[in-house]
Amino acid sequence: MGRPIDARGWEFQVEGATPNTFIRLANLLSWSENPGENEETVDTTDFDSDGYYEQDVMQRGSTIEVSGQYAATSGTRDPGQDYIDKTWAYKFGEESRGRMRYRHLSQNEWTVWECTVTPGERGGETNAKTSWSATFTRCGAPTTTAVAP
Template sequence: MGRPIDARGWIFEVEDTTPATPLWLRLNNINSWSYNPSEGEETADTTTNDSEGYHEQDVMQRGASLEVTGLYAVTNNVRDAGQEYVDSVWTYRFGSESRGRMRYRHKSQTEWAVWECTVTPGEQGGEHNAKTTWGASFTRCGAPTTEAVTGGTP
């Protein structure tokens, strides 16, 4: 029997395509996330008289979404690069330009799950004795891919 893994061990990154050589930016200060592997799923009812009263269906479309929430991050008056890219660049793209890439993995894994996806910015806010919140929702477009973990990413 395997051991459960810590939810805090997941790493989320977005691909910044604005430089000549695209680079991956980590989304820091995440304190909650959720993955929905059936977001956007569509089915076709295939029930007939031959089904003898039992429901039947075929999956016609699969989708997925991933939502991250955390705290708005600034260090030495410099905004967190990943959050800044989502909020100031990716969020303002439309049509085919609205698609980008994100990837995620647990720190114990040797491969990233990579999505071409769209992003929806999350709500930001807080009360007088709280820190400002930040978040984003990613909706996968097409099939996911994988890539090996390389370099200095923990």
């Protein structure tokens, strides 16, 4: 029987302006994956279904939302957050696609997505830290790559 793994052991990175150079997203507090997002089905129920519903999946999709704290050190933004907020979020058409990858620290492979990114809301209250978030929407099938030693 396996042991549960810690949510804090997941690492998320985005590919920056230099191909195959990934930048870690820092100061994350939570993440969630929705593997059923953008799924499309078609009803295949007919007279031979004997009153039971039937369907086929025609499209699979997935999203990952990460959220945390808006991060800066001595006025310099966290490189991963900064890349999403100032560069990736302003691309359109084909150029709106980029790559992100993620894995649990116990895994020896990255899951890699070609995806788009949607920046999330930022905000906070008097005695709080500023929030930051982004949602990645997968385009196509995921791939994997080994973790470099």
